[in-house]
Amino acid sequence: MATMYKLRPIIRHGDVLDRSSECMYEMKNIHRNGHTRQDCRIVSNVTEQVINFLKSPLPEVKALETRQEKILVQLAELKEQVLNLCDVLKKNEKASGLPKVKREPLNIDLVLNVNPESPSYSLLALGKLWSDVDFRIEPFTHSSVKGRIPPGFERRRGCGDTIVNISLIWKQVNNTEIVLSGLHGYNILGEVNLLRYLARRLDNYDSLSPEEIMKIDRILDLSHQLAYEKSPKKKMTIIGLLEKDFGASLWFSGQKSPGIADAAVWSALKQSSLVSTPSNLCQWFSKCSQTFQN
Incomplete structure (x- = not known):
């Protein structure tokens, strides 16, 4: 069979490529193992330069290190001054009573069921304990109460951005009941627990040391037992x-x-009506009465 066309082969395997005449750039053989002596000399020179730089850095780097050391010394001195200032502030707070903090304005609504036979006299002290809080007390009488209502618990108002609305209901209950809007069907029992609740809402009570909190809780528990x-x-x-x-x-x-x-x-002492009380507590009790009832 005769062929009409004859095609030249695209790749000629037998040809030898003359790199000097047909290649513009010559590249290293990537399949070749090892490095040349020139490569080793280059790596050695670079390593030696790095070592010399680390041994004797540039003047700019030395100046930066010196400046950084001065800054670290200044920061250490500043930290010591801040710690000393914190100690002074803590001592001043302890000397002036419970720590006073600028609180965000609050609006608290409480309903108290109190037995007139054992009134919660600590309500009379709230305005003295937190003078910057507006305690608004509105008294009511439940139908279960037939006797006389104790005096001193009349309607009152204070002044302050934080407002505590207290609906005081005289009612025949075994213990003081604190009704909160968020606890549906559940009441907090006990006058001392009312004070705990207010202290946590109005003061940084939880920031006190564990020893101070334990001492206050022990005194509150003893007061409840005494009443x-x-x-x-x-x-x-x-x-x-x-x-x-x-x-x-x-x-x-x-x-x-x-x-x-x-x-x-x-x-608790006012509710107990004890005949004899230690002399130091008698003086303290009189001072409390003058402070809380005036």
Whole structure:
């Protein structure tokens, strides 16, 4: 069979490429193992330059290191000054009573069911404990109450951006009941728990040391026992424990101004109507009465 056309082969395997005439650039053979002596000399020179640089850095780098060391020294001095300032502020806060912080304005609504036979006298002290809070007390009488309502709990208002609305309902209950809007069907029981709740909402109570919190909680618990204990002998035992906690302080709070512990013990003693009380507590009780009821 005759062929009409004859095609030239595209690739000729037998040809030898003359690189000198047909290649513009010559590249290294990537399939070749090892390095040339020239490559080793280049790597050695670069390594030597890096080592020399690390041994004797440039003047600019040396100046930067010196400046950084000065900054670190200044930061250490500044940190020490801040710590000293914090210690001074803490001492001033302890000397002036419970720490006062600028709080965000709040609006708190409470309903209190209180038995007129054992009134929560600590309500009279709220305006003295938190003078910058507007405690608005509105008294009401439940149909279960037939006797006389104790005096001193009339409608009152204070002043402040934070407002605590208290609906005081005189009612025949076994214990003071605190009704919160968020707890549907569940009440907080106990006058001392009202003080705990207000302290956590209005003060930085949880920022106190564990020892201080434990001391306040112990005094509040003893106050609750004293208010509801029937045995005069056991009442005197509780007062003896309170006298130990009082010590030589001006207030149960241990500060220069009264706290929730003072309000709780004062209220419990007023409800107990004891015949004999230790002399140091008698003076403290009179001071509480003048402070909280005026």
